[in-house]
Amino acid sequence: MGIYKTEPLKCWGKAKELRLGVYEGIKKARDNGTMIVAGGTESAIALPAGFDMDFLGGEPYGASCAFAGIQDPSWNRGLMEASEAASYPRDMCAYMRIGIGSLLSDKFVFGGKYPVPTFNLQTHICDTHGKWYQIMSDIEGVPYNCVDYVPYEWETENESEESKRLKRVYMKDQMLDVIDWMEKVSGKKFDDEKFINAVNWECESTSLWAQCCMVNQAIPAVMDEKMMYSLYIIAVLMRQQKAAVEFYKVLLDELKDRAARGIAAFENEKFRMIHDSQPPWHNLQIFRYLEQFGAVSIGAHYSFSLSGGWAYDKEQDKYLPAKAPKEAGVTLKTREEACDWYSEWLLAYQTLLRSLRYSGRGKHKRIQDIIDNWKIDGMMIHLNRGCEGTAVGQMELRRYLADRGIPALTYEGNLADVREFDLERTIDKIDTFMETVGLTKIAK
């Protein structure tokens, strides 16, 4: 008998249905020859929504391959080896390598051949992202474009309003250019109304996910991090769609209800942790292993903010869900207005992407905000060889935590390449960490 009551999420099945529906749509489009757009999933995916299209996002696709590799290693080791055989080295982004391997092997993890898109559209959120789909396009023989992305600095840096304005205009102008380019390379007419709707829905769904994360401040937490991976993915894959907004409204209500009734994600929650960077998708059991000690990871800067809309509130000195256009009293009427608002949203409120560029004080402040407001007892840092972006500043963060006496555990691995993860050593480190914070395994 646990300390808290627990029960499954009612909308779990819906999340699975939506997630698989995205890939079913891509398969259908591939088989019917209708429009597919591919690129990093953190690109401006509302932009191609001005067309009828299905979007294939490289990062969640890479995670799916890594996960599928648990049952069938050809989806993990096999695809990595295929990209290495084509001379792509092991120190590159693991999502990129697994994606290139999938394309070169002409295998789609959800069935059939790899779906070649009409064009690739990327956002330059990190150095690999800029290059990744250029290479994919070269191999596929399809057009490629990339929106340069220079996010606002963290609030700790006091960036001037003029600097922000210039960044916003720069991004908006690129978006407008990209719309013309997409029309040219696809030969299809861009529908402004569809685009404006997509911007509204993207802002609303990502804000709603942030609101869901806020509910997790409750003790006991209503979601654990492993659960979050199956929930935030809706925003990652299809945040520009109305179905995502509807899903998060239902989820938010359910989470609030769970919090009110004291329903826990994990019945023996004693020690609340957060994680840093993407997890090793091929070995998610480490999160269940924590539970043997009464510890539970209840979130991460990554899980909260990847496709999450967070705004810094100066008065309260904390991060809160950002206001979508409707909530902010703004009606987007034109393509230009939508591009302008969308630029602001991505530059100001997509805080995870900020930490791919800028390490140090800003990220520390955000982590401290999570530690304080989500009542965190310790942190687990994945020294992730597979993502140079999220690895930015990890050792600075480790030192920051050490200086403040916040227990932290580091473990080395790779988000998608199972060959760079040692489960035995990681378990050993978790055991040692638990011993140092005075936790022993709960008797069964």
Next chain:
Amino acid sequence: MITAGADVGSKTVKVVILKDGKIAGKGIAIAGLEAEGAWENAWADALKEAGISRNDINKTVATGARLKEVKGFDEEMSMVTADAMAMHKLNPEIKTVLDVGAEEGRAIKVDKDGKVSDFAVNEKCAAGAGAFMEAMSRAMQVSIEQFGEEALKSTANLPINAQCAVFAESEVVSLVHEETPRPDICKAVCDGVSDRLASMARRVVVEPKVAFVGGAAKGMGLRRSLKEALELTEVYFPDDIEFVAAYGCALKAAE
């Protein structure tokens, strides 16, 4: 009360027997591909020195990377906690422990009660571990003990790659081809490994007094380099430096 502690390491197995809180016997044996034989040999030596039989032991606590390969202990504990307990007993003023074993290096922060307040372990890279030092001593065609003595003869500062043991080894080969004096190469290796260890140690914030333990800590060259890398005036090196974790286990068994 008679208790025992064992450290089943990657390269050696160490056993310490405590009789009423004092060390009565110690045994160490090199583990090859199978740790079980070394486990028995280390036990035999320790029991012989203590003049007792295995049945006289009230409790045995064990630790180490290859613990799963052996049987015959009552409880297990982590290397990190074992080191902290041992060092606190040996010198309660110790606040930071650096333990360099064959395959792993650890930095441990110890609080005033001897509990671990933080720790860091080197990751998959072999640089910063004893096995790398041994490989380099083979490359220099000297014993690991002579390797340290050679390093002490040098005052040169030759930077070598401290991040990767494989790259470091190829740099050593280049230095040999350039006819660099052996003492200078030995010192360069000690400095490189020390830089790696020092950066790991800084993750937990190094606070004096610092103790340096583990098999690699026997090397005089590495001792000097590490002291310089951490800008320390004083480092504590306990007697029986390889037995520290096993001693910590024996103390735990006696609790």
